[in-house]
Amino acid sequence: xxxxxxxxxxxxxxxxxxxxxxxxxxxxxxxxxxxxxxxxxxxxxxxxxxxxxxxxxxxxxxxxxxxxxxxxxxxxxxxxxxxxxxxxxxxxxxxxxxxx
Numbered sequence: 001x002x003x004x005x006x007x008x009x010x011x012x013x014x015x016x017x018x019x020x021x022x023x024x025x026x027x028x029x030x031x032x033x034x035x036x037x038x039x040x041x042x043x044x045x046x047x048x049x050x051x052x053x054x055x056x057x058x059x060x061x062x063x064x065x066x067x068x069x070x071x072x073x074x075x076x077x078x079x080x081x082x083x084x085x086x087x088x089x090x091x092x093x094x095x096x097x098x099x100x
Contacts, residue, residue, distance in 0.1 A: 001097040002046055002059040003075060010087035014053050014080035016043030019062055021070035031076050036066050041078055059097070073098055 003017050018031040018041055033040030034050045044052030046061040054060050067073065073096065081088040 001064065002061050003042065004057060004059045004095045004097070005054070005077070005091050006056050006093050006095075007089060007091040009054075009056055009089040010082065012082040013087055013089045014043070014078070015089045015091070016041035016051070016054060016078050017060060018042065018076045018078075019067065020074045020076070021067045022072045023070055025072055029074055031074075032066065034063060036063075067098070 005015065009015055018033050020029040020031045022029060030038065032038050033042050040051055042049070042051070042060050042062055043054045044050045044060065045054070046059045049061045049063045075094065075096065077091060077094070079089050079091070
């Protein structure tokens with residue numbers, strides 16, 4: 001369904017996510033982004049599903065077709081600093097809106 005996060009995101013930094021699903025608590029776990037691409041990350045605001053650069057408190061849609069009928073879900077977050085590497089985003093909590 002979607003991922004919402006809270007924290008800080010300074011200018012020119014990036015926060016995005018990948019998810020993995022399984023019907024077994026021990027996996028297998030293969031993380032992916034939009035289109036099931038293991039090199040892509042979810043980051044655009046809903047209702048769009050795709051890559052982008054998320055902002056705190058704004059839901060990021062996950063492709064339901066790729067996560068439907070799985071019992072377990074894990075997420076991985078990628079935090080990227082600005083090009084000068086002087087500013088870094090922080091995450092205080094993550095909320096998953098997910099249903100079978």
